[in-house]
Amino acid sequence: MITKIAPAIVVLSQNSVTLARQIISVFPGGTVYGLAGRTSAVDVSFTNFGETLRELFAQRTPVIGICAAGILIRTLAPLLSDKRQEPPLIAVAEDGSAVIPLLGGLNGVNDLARRIAEVLNVQAAITTTGDIRLGTALLSPPPGYHLANPEDAKTFISDLLAGAQVKIVGTAPWLSNSQLPIDPSGDLTIEVTERAVTFQPNCLVYHPATVAIGMSGTEEDSTTAVALIQQLLVDAELAPASVAAIFAPITTAANPVIHAVANSLGVPARFFTSNQLERDLSQGYSPAKAVAEATIAQSPQIAIASQPIDPNTIGQPQGRLAIIGTGPGGLQWMSPEVREILKSATDLVGYKTYLDLIGALGDGKQRHESDNQEELARAKIALDLAAEGRYVAVVSSGDPGIYAMATAVFEVIDRYNQPAWDSVEIHVAPGISAMQAAAAAIGAPLGHDFCAISLSDILKPWSIIAQRIAAAAAADFVIAFYNPVSQERTWQLTAARDILLQHRTPDTPVVLGRNLGRTGESVKAIALSQLTADVADMRTVILVGSTKTRSIQRSAHHIVYTPRRYT
Template identity: 45%
Template sequence: MTLASRPAVVILSQASHALGRKIANAIDGDLHGASARTSEVDFAFDEAKAHLSYLFSTGRPIVAVMASGALIRILAPLLTDKFFEPAVVAVSDDGASVVPLLGGHRGGNDLARKIAAVLDGHAAVTTAGDLRFGVALDQPPRGYVLANPENAKAVMAELVAGASARLIGQASWLSNTRIPFAADGTVTLTVTDRPRTAAPLELVYHPKTLVLGMGCERHASTEEAIELARTALADSGLARESLSCVASIDVKADETAIHAVAGHFGVPARFFSAARLEEEAPRLKNPSDIVFAEVGCHGVAEGAALAGASPSGDLVFPKIKSKGATAAIACGPAPVDPDTVGRARGKLFVVGIGPGADQWRSPEVSTMVAASTDLVGYSLYLDLLGTLADGKIRHDFDLGKEEARVVHAMELAGEGKSVALVCSGDAGIYAMATLVFELFDKGGISDAASRIEVQVSPGISALQAAAARIGAPLGHDFCTISLSDLLTPWEHIQRRVKAAGEGDFVIAFYNPVSMKRRTQLAYARDKLLEYRPATTPVILATNLGRLGEHVRTVPLGELNVDDVDMLTVVVVGSSESRTVVTGDGKSWVYTPRGYSGKSDTGMSKEVSQ
């Protein structure tokens, strides 16, 4: 299931939580809840109308536990084209009624039936075709594409009025329905992998039986590859809508041109090992010893096409060449499911979950975790994901196993999986993102792992969380320094502390102490006292965003190492940092940007920049 097709189950109160979670688990969806009135949801939102409108506009199927009238009023202004709008289902608070309001033929009816079965409720399906014939002609099953949906309304109206249909081609999902078929039927239902101009009362369905095999030089031109693929389809006389996937050898899993072709046709790319492609050698029309010497199989384009089309598939269009690419087409006896063909290019999501609290985790990170099959991380970080980790394969690691953790995540992705490498705070600040790219650079991973797709998503770092809790200490120039000498020589850390003191930076100290390391923070305190007053505010922030959160300030001259533990971030103000107490008695820390010394005109210019 792609991210865009993953249903969003929306609840407005905690009373609907159990029902919403049950629905989400049944349909592989995410639970979205109003932040003011729900907890333990996958996504929290502030305002229902804005969130539902956003989900609808991005094409996400929506299942809302709320009154259908209210849901209709929210979404009505957004309705434009029923062929592109997502499914929308309303569920009553007691789960007894499940009503597909929109997109009935785009998955809404099936979704409603599935939910009703789980809740032992009633799916209020009202579309005429589903009720009378047991099929939605404008929503063919996976593996088929309706080429002319604009004819569906007229065809359905004719059938509902009593007309019979003529079937050209074969498809059990059509022939095994209650549609009245006759050799001289008024309407025509055609199943073909060839382009066809439809008659007014005809629907043309293209089965996704074709596999486009491609090979190319490293860094081949994307334009050239796309043009060759288009030529292959045109010259073969086959319909592009019947294309199920683009296939190639696994050493091309990171080849931009291959993915560009797949993207051009809106199908996935799949990859096979050289050994698997060599198994197709007896069926190749154009075997090549030169290709075998280079990659270990006698043909990439033809071999990949045949491997994807199954052992009973046929090579229907032999290899053609351009300057830097090759293409061939094979046809399977039935629609090809790309999920069962070869392997995908694996994805590694390197995510920062912030301090761990749901409300401090970005929607992008939650979306990436939801889209992953496997989660890799320190056990505490995976636990902090809560219900978002449900249904995922966990790969737990202890602290101190950072490189093993990253290698494992990359190797899993190298197998074609979607993997989330979970970090606290921000993934790129003293976390795992650096190791990912270091392994790309220096090696230590398999060839498959070196060809994965990587996406890094930011999270709220400890210094940001600490600053927000206490005011605005990062209002002017600041830096971060890790006091751990496990990976950085102590003399380098000393030089950085001295330089930051001389530069009068606000400093966030990460890894300030450990069970065995107690002297570094004391050194940093004493060194900074040479450059800034003993009254300089120091923020000690522990367990930010989690149970046991404690944020306090002490003067730099009174900083006691024993008040700091491994879960504490230490932020030392600059000589300009100030403490202010508001009317409610709360103390805040801020670092001014010097605006008080500027003219009004100068301040306006600075702010506008």
């Protein structure tokens, strides 16, 4: 079967990046790794090809190298020991003319190669004798089937290739439609069953994913629930490998017990709304109906379908909402966690400018754009999408918890009592804020106590802003000003300066950071007396020093810092 881990596509030149994006379009969650200095617009940059490739291989990540097959083989040769543990390794020609599976025959490399070849409109260079002559990969069954005794497969396949015939016990279209030498009286046997059986000589056993386990979410704790389900399978003489998924009502989607059981079996958890249950129960006998019947039980219940169950077509996953900070601008400031979220998310919600900043990481995602001042409406849209079982990323620049969307999401949850949102898993992924980027670019002005104040009076009155500026100035904080000037707001910055001058000297260092991490970036220091509306805009963050902040000249560089030691 094809490995469930998303592949890494490794490229060594810019010419290969477009081809990598074409390939990765059919592998959600895949990552493009590019050699630093020779590639751009990749997901991860690396400097050492050998170390990167070996690390990916050791983590059992499928690797697709757009390069010569030889360099892949020579690099990984010292790691080759157990073919059962080898992830798929594929070489793709730089012009896309050849797709060559190299390693990972037991983990779906040939099927993976065929999928890539289909995208590139070429023929995969399959060299596995069994695949070619038998028309199927017995060691790598299709999704929905699990080979229970792979250790017996080598001899079994050798006997087939030597002329032995095989009988099929059970039903599996992928076997009956193959080129296997099938004979009801064959000496070899392939058994397809969800039952836990004792392995016999000359027999391969495949467990189809036909078992659905329904849970109510009322189980006491995870340990008890896992033991209960395991015993339930033993009593029913069912193989755990035949469990397709754990199914439960959508109201239990946030219940850790459900997810603990699913994780223990290595299967997904899927959830039903009442409407989905009614629809599936009304069907004739089918995997969906069997699952629905199991789900409505008041205690853990097992149902067996007549054919393998594809969990992705039944119910929905638990919705996920990630509120992410992409940093002030450049991709180099985006955290690995945020990159992973962007790769996995199905939907992106945010201000168009911020969605554009993530570049190729947003390719293939459903975009939901809105105006910058529609934060609460944007949060509601994101929660509603997540409640449908989607993986939604709410995109903020900087840090999502600093004058950004994290607060808006939690405010909406607090204000509106929407039971559907209770099923959503919410996660906040931090980012580098503009004040951090500006400070780092010029030295260390935030080196001692500081605070942040937004000069926008759209959401709070100016009287409160003025009060906070005066208090922060009197307390001698370094102050970071966000949203200093807009087309409609031009007088507030001058008013803030005048308040500050009651507590600071005119030559107090002030740092202006504009378009940080983006085209046209500038960072400079001026004196407090020079702080006027024409030196800033909404893309500027301003750092006003305390009475201890110092400005020094070092060679051609202007440095501003605030000492940590008071003397």
